[in-house]
Amino acid sequence: CGIGYTCGQYVKKIPKLAIVGRPNVGKSALFNRLCKKRISIVDEAEGITRDRLYAKADFFGRPFELIDTGGMDLKSDVPFNEAIFRQAEIAIEEADVLVLVVDGQVGRTHLDEQVARILKRVDKPITVAVNKVDNLDQLDRIHDFYSLGISHMEGVSAVHGLRVAELLETAFRDTIWEEEVEIDDGALKVAIVGRPNVGKSTLVNHLLDEDRCLVSPIAGTTRDSVDIDIEVGGKNYRLIDTAGIRRKGAEHEVVDKFAAIRTERALERCDLCLLIIDATEGLTTQEKRIASEIES
Numbered sequence: 553c554g555i556g557y558t559c560g561q562y563v564k565k566i567p568k569l570a571i572v573g574r575p576n577v578g579k580s581a582l583f584n585r586l587c588k589k590r591i592s593i594v595d596e597a598e599g600i601t602r603d604r605l606y607a608k609a610d611f612f613g614r615p616f617e618l619i620d621t622g623g624m625d626l627k628s629d630v631p632f633n634e635a636i637f638r639q640a641e642i643a644i645e646e647a648d649v650l651v652l653v654v655d656g657q658v659g660r661t662h663l664d665e666q667v668a669r670i671l672k673r674v675d676k677p678i679t680v681a682v683n684k685v686d687n688l689d690q691l692d693r694i695h696d697f698y699s700l701g702i703s704h705m706e707g708v709s710a711v712h713g714l715r716v717a718e719l720l721e722t723a724f725r726d727t728i729w730e731e732e733v734e735i736d737d738g739a740l741k742v743a744i745v746g747r748p749n750v751g752k753s754t755l756v757n758h759l760l761d762e763d764r765c766l767v768s769p770i771a772g773t774t775r776d777s778v779d780i781d782i783e784v785g786g787k788n789y790r791l792i793d794t795a796g797i798r799r800k801g802a803e804h805e806v807v808d809k810f811a812a813i814r815t816e817r818a819l820e821r822c823d824l825c826l827l828i829i830d831a832t833e834g835l836t837t838q839e840k841r842i843a844s845e846i847e848s
């Protein structure tokens with residue numbers, strides 16, 4: 553049959569991201585944050601995580617597997633520390649991308665340097681997550697870690713969920729994602745794009761109400777947006793609504809960036825695109841950019 557997961561012939565390779573670092577830096581907190589579940593125990597004592605833990609997670613609709621590991625410290629008197637170390641080594645071997653978590657409040661330690669050396673021996677993309685940067689004013693704390701010799705670094709807060717999406721973006725910088733296989737049922741895929749608040753969702757709702765022919769909203773299990781199938785005049789359309797992005801205070805820049813990622817993904821998938829513009833504001837630079845993206 554050739555396409556889709558339904559025929560059982562298509563095996564999708566999901567990239568694996570391993571979270572490693574010395575004890576107590578917030579690896580499990582980051583793991584839980586990324587998979588959006590409380591799977592791993594977070595505690596102020598060190599040596600809490602022992603085995604490797606796995607969970608499925610999602611980076612803007614692209615699935616990946618997360619691995620949490622125990623803190624790497626052969627000299628500590630934490631029970632089973634050698635076994636914990638070995639578990640982390642296995643995770644490093646099996647992962648496609650590595651995230652070295654360090655503690656931005658404590659600063660660089662000798663142990664961070666040791667773990668960095670271990671990671672640099674394997675030829676995989678490494679990103680340093682400088683954790684516990686609980687507000688954006690503390691972002692300069694990452695400078696302390698440049699001497700680890702890993703050029704890609706992001707300041708994050710696992711507990712507050714700050715900048716974790718940026719971390720993923722950096723971690724997966726070299727990942728080639730396998731294209732999502734979408735079963736072609738003949739529906740014309742229409743992406744609805746535009747800046748926040750231009751009325752994308754209103755338009756979609758209007759279309760649905762007018763035609764009263766909503767078939768089903770396909771839940772975005774492997775995607776960030778929800779697709780809506782409608783039938784108009786006997787023809788099937790799939791609306792890819794990229795709405796749902798709202799500007800909030802200080803998150804402006806970040807939100808804009810993610811809006812751009814979502815738009816890009818919708819453009820990749822659609823057959824045609826509706827660019828919605830707010831007539832009262834006219835064409836903005838952002839819209840000109842989206843328009844040229846659509847054309848290319």
Ligand SMILES: Nc1nc2c(ncn2[C@@H]2O[C@H](COP(=O)(O)OP(=O)(O)OP(=O)(O)O)[C@@H](O)[C@H]2O)c(=O)[nH]1
Nearest residue numbers: 575576577578579580581595599600601623710711
């Ligand atoms: N302020 C702050 N504290 C954090 C953050 N992330 C984790 N912590 C705290 O750091 C401590 C250790 O967190 P864990 O997630 O258990 O650390 P770990 O690296 O998994 O520890 P081990 O499994 O023992 O190696 C806990 O008390 C957390 O609440 C953060 O972003 N900000």
Ligand SMILES: [Mg+2]
Nearest residue numbers: 579580600601
């Ligand atoms: Mg842990």
